[in-house]
Amino acid sequence: MLYKNIHIGKYIKEMVDHKNIPIERICNFLGKDEEFVENVYESQSIGTDILLRWSKLLEYDFFRLYSSHLILYAPPAAANKNTTPKSDTTPQFRKNIYTQEIKDFILNRIESGEMTQAEVIKEYSIPKSTLHRWIQKKR
Known part of the structure; x- marks a missing residue:
């Protein structure tokens, strides 16, 4: 999907x-x-x-489709971005939460040859170590 x-x-x-x-x-x-x-x-x-x-x-859960989109396609947060005041109580979107569906989607793209590991890391901003851990667990 x-x-x-x-x-x-x-x-x-x-x-x-x-x-x-x-x-x-x-x-x-x-x-x-x-x-x-x-x-x-x-x-x-x-x-x-x-x-x-x-x-x-x-x-x-049809909302999961939109959450998956955010995880894969939301732009990465700036490393030194300090614009959110500490007293802000609104929920913050965390991009480092990957569902099993997302992991399977990414790994299937690599296995099918649709994307290389380097392309996945660049396109989806997934840390190299995280991707390698997923690949090791799948084996």
Whole structure:
């Protein structure tokens, strides 16, 4: 799965098809009509409240797709960036948290020859030692 361009409606439709959920159940759960559901399948993005309902219905965390995108494609933080005041209590995005899906995605790109280790390190800002540790564990 590529995390760069997310078409959430396509992923929702795939999961509905995979789980064989009838349209009537979907409409009842969401409190919407069939036209709304079809529009969701065509939508590249939807509201978080609706996405949360879909996640519950399909028992799949669709927000993880966006988290994976951030891990892979967010620009690296500046090393000496000190613009955040210490009293700031908002959650900070940590780029050093890699899910198993992300690790598998990266390792599959290397194994398939799509990317070299050096390209992965440069493109995704993954430390060389971290990448080598993943490769060793996979063997």
